[in-house]
Structure formats: C-alpha cells, structure tokens
Amino acid sequence: MVKKVLLFLKSYNGFVSGEDISKSLSISRSAVWKHIANLRNTGYVIEAVPHLGYRLLSIPDKLLPEEISYHLKTKIIGKKIFYYKTVNSTMDISFDLGVKGYPEGTVVFAEQQTKGRGRLGREWFSPKAKGIYLSFLLRPQFLPQESPKLTLMAAVSINEAIKKITGISSLIKWPNDIIINSKKVAGILTELDAETDRIKFVNIGIGINVNSPKSLLFKGSTSLRAEINKEVSRIELAKEILRSIEENYFILKKDGFALIRKKWKAQSLVLGKRINVYYNNRFIEGEAKDIDMEGVLLIRQDNGFINKVLSGDVISLEK
Ligand code: BTN
Numbered sequence: 001m002v003k004k005v006l007l008f009l010k011s012y013n014g015f016v017s018g019e020d021i022s023k024s025l026s027i028s029r030s031a032v033w034k035h036i037a038n039l040r041n042t043g044y045v046i047e048a049v050p051h052l053g054y055r056l057l058s059i060p061d062k063l064l065p066e067e068i069s070y071h072l073k074t075k076i077i078g079k080k081i082f083y084y085k086t087v088n089s090t091m092d093i094s095f096d097l098g099v100k101g102y103p104e105g106t107v108v109f110a111e112q113q114t115k116g117r118g119r120l121g122r123e124w125f126s127p128k129a130k131g132i133y134l135s136f137l138l139r140p141q142f143l144p145q146e147s148p149k150l151t152l153m154a155a156v157s158i159n160e161a162i163k164k165i166t167g168i169s170s171l172i173k174w175p176n177d178i179i180i181n182s183k184k185v186a187g188i189l190t191e192l193d194a195e196t197d198r199i200k201f202v203n204i205g206i207g208i209n210v211n212s213p214k215s216l217l218f219k220g221s222t223s224l225r226a227e228i229n230k231e232v233s234r235i236e237l238a239k240e241i242l243r244s245i246e247e248n249y250f251i252l253k254k255d256g257f258a259l260i261r262k263k264w265k266a267q268s269l270v271l272g273k274r275i276n277v278y279y280n281n282r283f284i285e286g287e288a289k290d291i292d293m294e295g296v297l298l299i300r301q302d303n304g305f306i307n308k309v310l311s312g313d314v315i316s317l318e319k
Pocket of ligand 1: 088089090091113115116117118119120122124132133134135176177186187188189205206207208
C-alpha cells in the first residue's frame with residue numbers, strides 16, 4: 001500500500017489532500033499518515049501543509065526497486081528487482097537466484113558491496129551510494145563459448161546509457177572496461193553456470209563509478225561526476241542501463257551478433273592499435289585487428305599469425 005501512496009503522490013504535481021488519498025485508496029486517514037511517515041523515513045521529502053495536503057518534493061538517492069521500475073517500460077530486464085543496502089557481492093545473490101530458477105531479467109542492486117569482485121580475482125571497490133553495483137540474470141540459448149557476445153553486448157549497452165544520460169562518449173577497452181579519457185569508469189563481470197554444451201544461466205555484473213569524488217578514486221580510474229563536474233542521477237542511469245541492455249539483448253537474440261559487433265567496433269578503444277594481452281599463461285603482442293562473430297578478439301602478430309583471444313588482461317595498449 002505504501003507503494004500506492006507513493007504513486008498517488010507522484011501522479012500529482014502539486015498538493016493532494018489526505019482525504020483524497022484515503023478515499024481513492026480506500027484506507028483510513030491514519031493509514032495515510034503512517035505510509036507518509038514510512039516514505040519520509042526512507043528518504044522521500046514530503047511537504048505537509050494544513051488544508052492543502054501532501055506534496056512530494058524529492059525522492060531519495062537510492063536505487064529502490066519502486067524508483068527503478070517507475071516508467072521503466074521494459075519487458076524482461078528489471079521486471080523483478082532485488083535491492084540491498086549492503087551485500088558481499090551482488091554476484092553471489094544473483095547466482096543464488098539463478099540456481100533457484102528466477103526468470104531472466106531479474107536484477108540485483110546494492111548500495112554498497114563489502115566484497116565486490118572484478119575480473120581475474122580483483123577487487124571492485126564499491127563505496128556506499130556512490131556507484132551503481134548491479135547483477136542480472138540471463139538465460140540465453142547459447143553455447144558457453146558464445147558468452148563473450150553477452151559481455152560485449154553489456155559493454156555497448158553501458159556506453160549507450162552513459163551517452164544518453166551524461167552526453168559522454170565512453171569507449172570500450174577489450175574485453176569489458178568502460179573508459180573515459182583513458183581512465184576506467186565501469187567494469188563488467190560475466191559468470192556462467194553451464195554444462196559443456198549448454199548455458200544454464202549467465203550472471204552479468206556491472207560496476208560503475210557514478211558520483212565518487214576524486215578522493216575515492218584509484219589511480220587510472222574515474223567517475224562520471226569527476227568527468228562532468230556534476231552529480232549524475234544514479235536512478236536515471238540505472239534505468240537507462242536496464243533499457244539499453246534489454247534493447248541490445250533482444251537484438252542479439254533476434255538478429256544475431258552482427259549489429260552488436262558493429263556497435264562494439266565503433267566504440268572500441270583497442271581496434272587498430274598495438275596491444276599486449278596476457279592470456280592462457282602467455283603474452284600475445286600484435287595489432288588488435290577485429291572481433292569475430294563469436295566475440296573473440298583477433299590479434300595479428302608481427303609474423304602475420306592471427307591469434308584468437310577469448311579473454312585476457314590487456315598489459316599495454318598503444319595510445
Ligand atoms: C572488472 O572490471 O573487473 C569487473 C567489475 C565488475 C564489478 C561489478 S559491481 C556489481 C557486481 N558485483 C560484483 O561483485 N562485481 C560486479
């Protein structure tokens with residue numbers, strides 16, 4: 001019912017009387033008051049003026065499911081949202097949900113992670129309410145070796161959402177770092193539950209430094225706020241990411257990888273550059289030529305040999 005009261009307040013620009021709320025939702029005036037008090041406790045700023053009623057002034061800077069789903073208009077991504085103040089890692093929660101059979105598109109948000117993880121066993125620093133930390137479930141009918149396509153699809157989606165909300169054209173450093181002005185602003189972690197020939201589910205984690213002040217950023221990383229010198233709405237960005245993921249995921253499932261690949265190539269920081277990648281216990285150096293239809297990076301070594309690199313760590317990249 002508290003959600004209904006919130007929606008009611010949102011549907012009015014100005015004041016709405018307690019009596020109107022109580023009549024329209026068939027609840028008592030004291031119940032209205034109780035729900036307003038709850039909303040205020042959550043961080044909603046609601047003005048109350050005698051004879052005029054209540055007016056919603058502002059919403060809290062929290063990735064609350066009711067805010068994320070408000071006018072989201074997606075079909076699967078974000079239809080079910082879990083929200084936590086603090087977790088070890090949204091990846092663990094989302095993995096559990098995957099095992100329990102939750103539908104694809106289920107999303108987990110956290111305001112803070114105490115054991116946020118990145119690729120290759122690295123830590124993902126997740127300070128409270130400064131970033132977006134989310135994981136979501138997909139159940140594509142893909143072979144496990146096709147999973148890089150999903151990571152690339154997620155990277156393209158993040159870039160499109162960042163562009164829409166902030167105007168910044170971020171780039172992708174293969175395989176999954178989102179870069180602005182040579183600094184990392186976001187990362188993607190893809191984990192699978194799979195058999196040899198079948199993905200049971202994919203768990204894609206996204207971490208974005210949104211409003212971290214410079215003092216909270218590591219060397220080589222940045223935040224959206226640091227780039228444009230103003231706070232970015234985490235809620236609006238999170239919603240745009242979910243929309244963009246849905247759009248690109250549908251494209252991927254319906255039309256195959258071609259369009260995602262084209263978008264990815266247009267946003268790539270590595271293609272055409274000299275690159276040194278650590279993969280499978282060895283270093284591969286050469287020119288990043290292309291990504292193939294499986295989402296695998298093709299590196300042309302100086303002897304002309306084309307190496308297919310599924311994933312890895314970029315050790316150096318020509319500026
Ligand atoms: C990387 O750049 O190495 C990937 C970083 C992925 C971080 C996100 S934050 C939400 C989700 N939960 C985690 O523990 N990791 C991912």
